[in-house]
Amino acid sequence: MTTATAPVRARPAWMDVVGTQVLALIAALVFAGLVGGIIIALYDESPLTVYGTVWDFSTARSQDFARVLENATPLIYSGLAVAVAFKAGMFNIGVEGQYLVAMVTATTAAVGLDFLPAPLHLPAVLLAAVAGGVVWAAIPAILKVRTGAHEVVTTIMMNGIAISLLAWALLNPLRTSERGLVDLRSDRFADSALMPSLPSSLGLEDAIPASVHLTWLFPLALVACVAVWVVLFRTRLGYEVRAVGSSAGSAETGGISVGGTQLKIFLISGALAGFVGLNHLLGEAGFLGQNYETGLGFAGIAVAFLGRNHPAGIAVAAVLLGMLARGQDGLAVTTDLPREILIILEGLLILSVVIAYEIARRVALRRRQREVRAEEDRDAAA
Amino acid sequence: MPLLDLGAAIAIGLSYFTIIYLTGLGGLFSERSGIVNIGLEGLMVIGTVMGAWGGVRWGPVAGLLIGAVAGLLFSLVHALATVTFRVDHIVSGVVINVVAVGMARFLSTQFFGSATQSTSGVPDLGKIDVPLLSALPAGLGRAFENLSPVVLVAFALTFPVVFILRRTRFGLRLRSAGENPEATRALGVRVAPLRYAGVAISGTLAGFSGAFLSVEVNQLYQEGQTQGLGFIALAALILGNWSPTRLMLGALLFGFAQAVPLRLDDAPVLSLLPEQFIRMIPYVVTIVAIAGFVGRVHPPAAVGKAYEGAGGA
Numbered sequence: 001m002t003t004a005t006a007p008v009r010a011r012p013a014w015m016d017v018v019g020t021q022v023l024a025l026i027a028a029l030v031f032a033g034l035v036g037g038i039i040i041a042l043y044d045e046s047p048l049t050v051y052g053t054v055w056d057f058s059t060a061r062s063q064d065f066a067r068v069l070e071n072a073t074p075l076i077y078s079g080l081a082v083a084v085a086f087k088a089g090m091f092n093i094g095v096e097g098q099y100l101v102a103m104v105t106a107t108t109a110a111v112g113l114d115f116l117p118a119p120l121h122l123p124a125v126l127l128a129a130v131a132g133g134v135v136w137a138a139i140p141a142i143l144k145v146r147t148g149a150h151e152v153v154t155t156i157m158m159n160g161i162a163i164s165l166l167a168w169a170l171l172n173p174l175r176t177s178e179r180g181l182v183d184l185r186s187d188r189f190a191d192s193a194l195m196p197s198l199p200s201s202l203g204l205e206d207a208i209p210a211s212v213h214l215t216w217l218f219p220l221a222l223v224a225c226v227a228v229w230v231v232l233f234r235t236r237l238g239y240e241v242r243a244v245g246s247s248a249g250s251a252e253t254g255g256i257s258v259g260g261t262q263l264k265i266f267l268i269s270g271a272l273a274g275f276v277g278l279n280h281l282l283g284e285a286g287f288l289g290q291n292y293e294t295g296l297g298f299a300g301i302a303v304a305f306l307g308r309n310h311p312a313g314i315a316v317a318a319v320l321l322g323m324l325a326r327g328q329d330g331l332a333v334t335t336d337l338p339r340e341i342l343i344i345l346e347g348l349l350i351l352s353v354v355i356a357y358e359i360a361r362r363v364a365l366r367r368r369q370r371e372v373r374a375e376e377d378r379d380a381a382a
Numbered sequence: 383m384p385l386l387d388l389g390a391a392i393a394i395g396l397s398y399f400t401i402i403y404l405t406g407l408g409g410l411f412s413e414r415s416g417i418v419n420i421g422l423e424g425l426m427v428i429g430t431v432m433g434a435w436g437g438v439r440w441g442p443v444a445g446l447l448i449g450a451v452a453g454l455l456f457s458l459v460h461a462l463a464t465v466t467f468r469v470d471h472i473v474s475g476v477v478i479n480v481v482a483v484g485m486a487r488f489l490s491t492q493f494f495g496s497a498t499q500s501t502s503g504v505p506d507l508g509k510i511d512v513p514l515l516s517a518l519p520a521g522l523g524r525a526f527e528n529l530s531p532v533v534l535v536a537f538a539l540t541f542p543v544v545f546i547l548r549r550t551r552f553g554l555r556l557r558s559a560g561e562n563p564e565a566t567r568a569l570g571v572r573v574a575p576l577r578y579a580g581v582a583i584s585g586t587l588a589g590f591s592g593a594f595l596s597v598e599v600n601q602l603y604q605e606g607q608t609q610g611l612g613f614i615a616l617a618a619l620i621l622g623n624w625s626p627t628r629l630m631l632g633a634l635l636f637g638f639a640q641a642v643p644l645r646l647d648d649a650p651v652l653s654l655l656p657e658q659f660i661r662m663i664p665y666v667v668t669i670v671a672i673a674g675f676v677g678r679v680h681p682p683a684a685v686g687k688a689y690e691g692a693g694g695a
Contacts, residue, residue, distance in 0.1 A: 147674070
């Protein structure tokens with residue numbers, strides 16, 4: 001028999017959940033830091049120096065932190081894209097291909113729609129990017145809903161197709177007519193298609209040099225975080241998405257169209273993916289070339305897992321990974337360590353976080369079950 | 383179309399078949415035990431870099447073995463996460479893939495002084511001609527000349543795999559763990575060790591397959607050289623309905639789809655397409671095959687589900 005006078009619940013249940021998760025996150029960070037520290041120590045370097053370098057290079061001057069935010073910008077979009085699909089129990093491994101195709105469509109609009117009045121040009125380019133991402137996501141989404149083809153396999157294949165499609169577009173329709181160019185690239189975009197720099201719009205040019213490509217896409221990414229939160233937690237679609245994600249069977253019984261919900265959220269995921277390559281395209285290069293960044297879609301998976309698929313967590317996780325990327329530059333300057341050591345650290349971190357969250361979830365679940373059982377015992381006794 | 387080209391295309395197709403089939407067989411053991419393993423790609427990546435390193439230092443046999451052992455060790459992370467900690471199988475598999483790419487960059491820097499590739503010329507096992515088949519007329523014989531012995535090993539592996547799964551105590555228990563773990567446990571057999579074994583075999587075969595790619599096929603480690611073949615292996619597994627012999631047919635199909643862009647781009651019709659579109663063929667074939675067949679296959683009943691028995695035992 002449990003204690004007859006059960007303690008009054010001091011905290012609401014959600015606080016328990018959040019508390020356990022924060023504890024899990026801290027435990028995972030400490031664990032990854034310790035294991036990483038051992039690896040670093042094996043290289044005869046001091047872990048504290050290394051972690052200190054990462055921190056200094058990310059935060060010492062305002063331009064360093066601006067670089068971190070520049071790194072974080074595409075990661076927020078790709079993290080959100082992965083997370084919204086995950087909320088409906090689906091894995092969008094195809095963010096990679098979706099943003100490549102979006103870069104092609106955005107370039108097409110930037111080059112082809114330059115007759116538009118200036119204030120309309122950039123929005124048209126953004127719309128084209130969104131359309132590219134949506135179309136590329138629609139194919140695996142429709143196949144999933146119609147035939148049951150697992151989106152993990154099909155989106156990976158769509159990534160492979162996207163790489164070839166971009167190569168073809170760059171060689172044929174988008175290839176610049178400028179003569180005497182060795183590099184394969186598109187025409188340069190008109191200024192009206194470019195994303196304005198954030199520091200110069202805010203009058204911070206003195207502190208943050210033009211080599212930092214922090215643009216309005218960063219605040220827009222934060223807006224996207226809020227928008228995703230609203231959709232997921234304050235709309236009917238979001239409710240359906242979460243219902244389908246936690247139990248497709250119960251959702252169906254409850255009258256929710258599982259396929260329709262999955263299709264809708266996957267298209268939203270593709271739309272978000274459309275923004276991933278834009279900071280490079282519209283904020284840095286100003287044309288589509290061969291040296292576009294790859295792997296941002298896969299990094300988004302890491303960001304989503306680290307951020308617990310929650311928009312706020314994703315923003316934080318993107319900044320964290322942005323710091324690790326910035327720290328790689330620092331390590332090359334101050335230590336003999338291979339810069340790839342931070343990639344290992346990143347991997348360790350993701351693994352520990354995933355496992356720690358799972359343990360935390362089970363601990364919270366077990367505690368809740370115990371409480372319910374105690375309540376039942378009390379009721380039975382009464 | 384000259385038959386000589388067809389012969390050469392078949393030869394290339396056989397190499398790809400070997401990669402897809404070996405990795406697919408690995409996936410088969412894992413999924414038959416109840417663990418989805420989309421980390422196969424990452425396990426192959428580890429196999430390529432470790433295999434090339436072992437090959438350069440101690441020769442091709444060592445390279446292949448080291449690739450296999452590295453795949454085994456790395457797959458234990460997946461087993462630990464999914465079996466012991468009951469993390470979602472796909473989440474863990476995705477993490478394995480992401481981590482493997484970073485790990486391969488790190489290892490490549492350590493081994494070869496470059497994050498993305500080794501110097502070419504990793505020693506291989508030496509090529510063999512298949513008796514009789516290599517004497518086929520009209521250029522078709524070329525398909526069976528200069529083959530890596532591992533290709534034949536892959537075909538031969540079918541027999542022990544079928545025997546293990548259908549006739550041995552281990553094979554039957556492994557399959558029961560993937561179909562109905564509660565019943566397995568009720569019969570007094572612990573589920574967790576079986577699932578660990580299934581994942582470990584998948585890691586061994588995927589690592590071996592990766593090492594085959596870097597040591598025997600390319601004689602070079604290169605970042606990204608697995609080209610999503612681990613996922614294509616998964617597709618072959620689905621297409622093959624989780625049966626070794628049907629998996630072989632799926633792997634042959636996907637293997638030859640891979641060879642088309644490399645050797646048959648001069649063939650009628652195909653030659654009208656731009657090169658980049660021909661390169662899409664293997665991926666398109668995979669998508670079409672998966673979408674067309676997935677409704678008609680039956681995965682192991684308990685695959686992807688955590689077994690909630692005491693301590694996962």
